Amino acid sequence: MKNRIGLVVGCILIMLWCLLPVAWIISLSFKSETAITNGSPGFFPSDGGGAGWDNYRAVWDNEQFRRAIFNSIGISLIATLLSVIVATLAAYAIARLEFRGKKAVLTIALAIAMFPVVSLVGPLFDMWRAIGLYDTWPGLIIPYMSFTLPLAIWTLSAFFREIPWEMEQAAQVDGATSWQAFRKVIVPLAAPGVFTAAILTFFFAWNDFVFGISLTSTENARPIPASLSFFVGSDPFNRPASLLAAGAVIATIPIVVIVLIFQRKIVAGLTSGAVKG
Numbered sequence: 213m214k215n216r217i218g219l220v221v222g223c224i225l226i227m228l229w230c231l232l233p234v235a236w237i238i239s240l241s242f243k244s245e246t247a248i249t250n251g252s253p254g255f256f257p258s259d260g261g262g263a264g265w266d267n268y269r270a271v272w273d274n275e276q277f278r279r280a281i282f283n284s285i286g287i288s289l290i291a292t293l294l295s296v297i298v299a300t301l302a303a304y305a306i307a308r309l310e311f312r313g314k315k316a317v318l319t320i321a322l323a324i325a326m327f328p329v330v331s332l333v334g335p336l337f338d339m340w341r342a343i344g345l346y347d348t349w350p351g352l353i354i355p356y357m358s359f360t361l362p363l364a365i366w367t368l369s370a371f372f373r374e375i376p377w378e379m380e381q382a383a384q385v386d387g388a389t390s391w392q393a394f395r396k397v398i399v400p401l402a403a404p405g406v407f408t409a410a411i412l413t414f415f416f417a418w419n420d421f422v423f424g425i426s427l428t429s430t431e432n433a434r435p436i437p438a439s440l441s442f443f444v445g446s447d448p449f450n451r452p453a454s455l456l457a458a459g460a461v462i463a464t465i466p467i468v469v470i471v472l473i474f475q476r477k478i479v480a481g482l483t484s485g486a487v488k489g
Contacts, residue, residue: 240454241457267458281462283431284437290353291352291353299368304394308372321362322366333422347433363413368409375398404477408477
């Protein structure tokens with residue numbers, strides 16, 4: 213009984229620790245700018261210090277913010293789609309084929325995934341300006357794929373190794389070609405892993421700040437994390453904390469919705485594939 217109570221108390225403390233920053237940002241987003249400037253230490257807005265939904269309406273009416281949301285959605289979806297397609301084929305080859313240097317490929321992929329992002333920004337900045345990719349969607353999609361592909365390959369190769377090889381052979385005995393056996397038998401069995409890789413890739417692309425702020429200069433391709441740092445409001449010397457908080461909440465909503473809708477598949481994918489690998 214004592215262990216059960218301790219477990220519950222521990223879970224509650226961890227939840228409070230994790231959710232406190234989020235709750236505080238939401239609290240700020242409903243306060244007026246005057247209340248924050250004058251100092252409003254309470255969690256709830258003081259009398260006359262509440263802004264209601266005005267901060268959210270002001271942020272959403274901002275053309276720069278809407279453009280940044282559009283850029284983040286488009287760039288993240290394209291990077292996710294391309295990464296999953298390439299990673300699925302690469303992971304299948306790594307899991308099914310025996311070739312010299314297979315372990316070296318996996319080791320290099322893991323090293324690339326762990327490579328510090330900041331160290332690549334300078335060379336990419338010069339290269340992208342030289343070849344015309346600076347401040348464009350492909351200029352962000354390519355570096356995103358460089359870091360998400362290794363992670364997706366590792367995740368998917370673990371799933372492919374768990375699939376019985378005999379099922380693919382049985383499909384080929386029944387008359388299916390190699391491509392048909394892969395597409396109709398192997399891919400559906402690896403669907404949890406593909407889904408997990410897609411979610412992780414989308415999260416990385418959506419949350420990126422370093423590439424977004426370094427490889428863009430206008431709203432043509434600037435994603436939402438970088439755009440929030442340029443959101444200064446009408447007074448550049450007095451940053452609108454309440455508007456920034458409202459913008460941060462809106463930028464978080466897509467991730468929260470995805471997690472809530474697909475939480476079972478995410479947990480199943482991480483536990484049944486990545487852990488075993």
